[in-house]
Amino acid sequence: MRIKDKVIFITGGGRGIGRETALLMAREGARVAVVDRDAAPAQAVVDEIVAAGGEAVAQAADVSKRDGVEAAVAGVLAKFGRIDVLINNAGITMDSTLAKMTEDQFDRVIDINLKGVFNCTQAVLPTFLAQGKGKIINASSVVGQYGNFGQTNYAATKAGVIGMTKTWAKELARKGITSNAVAPGFIFTDMTALMPEKVLDVMKDKTPLGRLGMPGDVAKVYLFLASDDADFITGQVIGVDGGLVL
Numbered sequence: 001m002r003i004k005d006k007v008i009f010i011t012g013g014g015r016g017i018g019r020e021t022a023l024l025m026a027r028e029g030a031r032v033a034v035v036d037r038d039a040a041p042a043q044a045v046v047d048e049i050v051a052a053g054g055e056a057v058a059q060a061a062d063v064s065k066r067d068g069v070e071a072a073v074a075g076v077l078a079k080f081g082r083i084d085v086l087i088n089n090a091g092i093t094m095d096s097t098l099a100k101m102t103e104d105q106f107d108r109v110i111d112i113n114l115k116g117v118f119n120c121t122q123a124v125l126p127t128f129l130a131q132g133k134g135k136i137i138n139a140s141s142v143v144g145q146y147g148n149f150g151q152t153n154y155a156a157t158k159a160g161v162i163g164m165t166k167t168w169a170k171e172l173a174r175k176g177i178t179s180n181a182v183a184p185g186f187i188f189t190d191m192t193a194l195m196p197e198k199v200l201d202v203m204k205d206k207t208p209l210g211r212l213g214m215p216g217d218v219a220k221v222y223l224f225l226a227s228d229d230a231d232f233i234t235g236q237v238i239g240v241d242g243g244l245v246l
Contacts (some may be wrong), residue, residue: 006195011063012035013042014045018090019041019215022056026052026055027052029068031054034210037060037062039058066119073124073127083128088116090116091139093109115190136179140183140185142185144183162237184241186206208244210242
């Protein structure tokens with residue numbers, strides 16, 4: 001077990017990539033804090049982990065709200081006594097072209113995808129500093145590197161996450177803390193499952209490996225970065241995109 005007894009704090013852990021990551025981390029021996037805006041899916045993941053013999057706790061928190069994030073961190077520390085890895089996985093989309101995008105659409109995506117990453121990392125940082133060790137893993141996207149039609153807000157947040165990731169790598173390396181990002185391509189989740197078949201076919205055609213990624217493809221990279229195998233890796237953006245960006 002590559003991460004046995006490590007405490008993993010994962011946001012957006014109730015669904016999709018977050019859920020798959022929480023389950024994988026638990027199978028690898030970690031104690032998992034499943035953090036989600038909605039309590040029910042987070043608790044469902046925890047129940048599944050516990051039923052399989054693992055250790056986990058659910059925390060309901062909107063990552064855009066500082067007080068909720070701080071309460072979630074406090075709850076995890078009360079349960080497990082430490083946090084070893086922070087996975088900033090929570091994110092939303094509210095797509096529209098620049099001409100039609102509302103201020104609310106822009107602000108909400110910025111609040112969750114960018115400010116949320118800042119909130120969670122700043123809340124966990126004192127624990128990492130006290131321990132003299134910690135890992136920050138942030139969810140970016142290929143659209144944060146290359147843009148995407150109709151995603152001004154989302155692309156801006158994912159580009160911003162890359163900037164924060166690299167900045168934190170420089171600031172925190174001498175404190176024993178690493179900071180890396182993962183940039184998924186087209187991943188099959190509940191959100192993409194609602195898209196028309198012809199749109200999914202276009203996504204597959206654009207991906208050299210000829211398929212959409214699965215949540216487990218991203219979860220496995222999170223696992224690697226959370227493990228001791230990645231201790232000398234920081235400031236990197238790792239693509240999980242089937243060759244979409246070459």
